[in-house]
Amino acid sequence: MNATREVVVLVADDDDGHARLIEKNLVRAGLHNPVLRFNNGQAVLDFLFLRGPGPHRAHSKAYLLLLDIRMPQVDGVEVLRQIKQDPELKKLPVLMLTTTDDPREVERCHAIGCSSYIVKPVDYEKFAESIKSLGLYISLVEVPEIDRNPGAIAGA
Amino acid sequence: MSGYTKWSRAELIRRLEELEADAGAVGGAAPAAGGPLREDTDQRLRAILETAVEGIITIDEHGLIESMNPAAERIFGYSLEELLGENVSVLMPAPYREEHDTYLANYLRTGQKRIIGIGRLVQGRRRDGTIFPLDLSVSEVRLRERRLFTGFVRDASDRFAAQEQLSALARALEERNKELEAIVYVASHDLRSPLVNIQGFSKELSVACARLQAKLPAGLVRDPEAREVLDQEIPEALEYIQAGVSRIDALLSGFLRYSRLGRAALNLQTLDMNAMLQQLLHSMEFQIQESGAAVELGAVPDCVGDAVQINQVFSNILDNGLKYLDPRRPGRLAISGRVEQGQAIFAIRDNGVGIAPAHQARIFEIFHRLNPSLGQGEGLGLTIAQRILERQNGRIWVESVPGGGSTFYVSLPAAGRSKISL
Numbered sequence: 001m002n003a004t005r006e007v008v009v010l011v012a013d014d015d016d017g018h019a020r021l022i023e024k025n026l027v028r029a030g031l032h033n034p035v036l037r038f039n040n041g042q043a044v045l046d047f048l049f050l051r052g053p054g055p056h057r058a059h060s061k062a063y064l065l066l067l068d069i070r071m072p073q074v075d076g077v078e079v080l081r082q083i084k085q086d087p088e089l090k091k092l093p094v095l096m097l098t099t100t101d102d103p104r105e106v107e108r109c110h111a112i113g114c115s116s117y118i119v120k121p122v123d124y125e126k127f128a129e130s131i132k133s134l135g136l137y138i139s140l141v142e143v144p145e146i147d148r149n150p151g152a153i154a155g156a
Numbered sequence: 157m158s159g160y161t162k163w164s165r166a167e168l169i170r171r172l173e174e175l176e177a178d179a180g181a182v183g184g185a186a187p188a189a190g191g192p193l194r195e196d197t198d199q200r201l202r203a204i205l206e207t208a209v210e211g212i213i214t215i216d217e218h219g220l221i222e223s224m225n226p227a228a229e230r231i232f233g234y235s236l237e238e239l240l241g242e243n244v245s246v247l248m249p250a251p252y253r254e255e256h257d258t259y260l261a262n263y264l265r266t267g268q269k270r271i272i273g274i275g276r277l278v279q280g281r282r283r284d285g286t287i288f289p290l291d292l293s294v295s296e297v298r299l300r301e302r303r304l305f306t307g308f309v310r311d312a313s314d315r316f317a318a319q320e321q322l323s324a325l326a327r328a329l330e331e332r333n334k335e336l337e338a339i340v341y342v343a344s345h346d347l348r349s350p351l352v353n354i355q356g357f358s359k360e361l362s363v364a365c366a367r368l369q370a371k372l373p374a375g376l377v378r379d380p381e382a383r384e385v386l387d388q389e390i391p392e393a394l395e396y397i398q399a400g401v402s403r404i405d406a407l408l409s410g411f412l413r414y415s416r417l418g419r420a421a422l423n424l425q426t427l428d429m430n431a432m433l434q435q436l437l438h439s440m441e442f443q444i445q446e447s448g449a450a451v452e453l454g455a456v457p458d459c460v461g462d463a464v465q466i467n468q469v470f471s472n473i474l475d476n477g478l479k480y481l482d483p484r485r486p487g488r489l490a491i492s493g494r495v496e497q498g499q500a501i502f503a504i505r506d507n508g509v510g511i512a513p514a515h516q517a518r519i520f521e522i523f524h525r526l527n528p529s530l531g532q533g534e535g536l537g538l539t540i541a542q543r544i545l546e547r548q549n550g551r552i553w554v555e556s557v558p559g560g561g562s563t564f565y566v567s568l569p570a571a572g573r574s575k576i577s578l
Contacts (some may be wrong), residue, residue: 017353024360070349100412102412
């Protein structure tokens with residue numbers, strides 16, 4: 001595996017403002033990775049599971065997902081569940097990004113298998129700090145390549 | 157007059173004779189048979205039975221009805237003539253109706269009592285077939301050659317209906333409460349989302365403004381009005397926006413914490429309160445030193461509660477005590493405790509500013525703040541303390557003299573065996 005390969009940051013957040021703030025702060029933290037934005041849970045599932053007419057992931061690239069919990073239709077927890085149930089996709093690092101620090105929700109996401117859980121604080125400084133440490137996390141984490149041969153899900 | 161009266165009179169006389177004879181047989185001083193005394197007793201007994209509010213029914217060893225007073229007739233809707241000699245099970249709904257004979261036979265054979273000598277709530281069946289709740293107590297009368305059973309009955313429909321209504325109301329209330337908590341939770345949660353944007357982008361504006369200022373040094377922008385906008389007006393507006401957002405955020409966090417309290421699982425256990433309070437005071441040392449107050453911890457009893465939440469209760473009360481000290485005298489706080497009727501009662505006394513009587517009830521209201529100019533609080537400390545104690549069979553109340561200080565009391569169930577007895 002090529003650890004220096006560029007990681008594409010997937011941001012799934014229905015709030016345009018939040019997504020923009022995340023991007024700005026990633027850049028400010030010195031991360032210039034390409035960012036791909038999805039504004040609902042279904043869109044990011046379609047991208048990852050190679051479904052529907054929209055963009056699909058490329059097998060040659062490595063990804064990391066920043067996932068908001070509260071989204072219309074398919075929420076973040078459900079997206080996380082589907083990803084972690086898939087034998088190949090479960091390798092994808094998923095960082096939950098949410099506005100609540102409800103201990104039950106944190107526990108639930110960790111139980112399903114998220115890599116990290118970050119609360120979006122309203123305090124901007126803290127938020128920037130979270131994103132910065134996230135940036136550090138992204139630059140350090142060895143992002144696994146998702147299956148080269150997705151025969152099992154092709155045609156879905 | 158119904159046939160009941162005639163029959164019962166004869167019956168009563170016969171029974172009275174039996175009772176008197178019984179009393180004589182065991183060696184008591186039997187009154188002379190016959191005569192004015194017995195007639196008087198007879199009349200009185202009859203009057204008592206006929207006017208009793210409770211229904212009174214007697215049956216023989218086979219469960220056959222021997223007598224019934226007017227109250228019993230009213231309750232069941234039968235007249236005595238209809239039931240005389242009938243099996244008492246006719247007054248019971250299935251399956252008791254089928255089982256009664258067996259109960260009675262079992263009792264006569266084994267002496268094992270199921271209802272005799274005790275009262276209980278059972279079901280009765282009226283003449284029109286309606287089934288209703290009935291308070292029933294049964295006593296046994298042993299005569300020389302046989303025994304009979306007396307049932308005292310009281311229609312419990314009204315009480316039952318009231319109880320039903322009350323518990324339906326309680327259920328509805330509980331549901332409404334849950335609903336409200338859910339609304340508070342969702343609302344506070346969803347409101348935080350746009351707040352992230354307001355705060356985040358106003359900060360982005362600050363950053364943008366600072367960059368502009370750096371790009372346009374004093375010499376470049378000569379227009380004093382443009383200078384004022386850039387240097388003062390924009391930063392001032394952003395400051396107010398950010399302060400407002402922080403305040404809303406604090407309130408929403410308060411709502412979230414409050415709504416979570418109702419859903420948190422409790423871990424009730426015996427709490428070593430001396431240790432807990434010592435530790436709590438230790439963790440508040442910085443705050444205590446800053447306030448300059450002397451805090452004294454007396455011996456306190458153990459109690460039963462959830463460690464985390466009870467710690468929070470005392471932390472909130474002490475926090476308030478330190479916050480509302482009177483700057484004109486050295487602050488003093490004292491914690492003491494006692495056990496009273498199974499309740500551990502803790503008193504946290506301060507010599508602070510005190511609370512006017514008119515405010516004493518309001519201090520437990522959500523977001524009520526005695527003096528908003530003092531410090532950061534959200535006006536939640538005592539509301540949360542009260543909510544926590546409500547769920548753990550505890551209570552909180554205050555006694556206070558304005559200008560003299562306040563004493564906050566917390567009661568919780570005392571631990572099984574308490575270390576302290578005062």
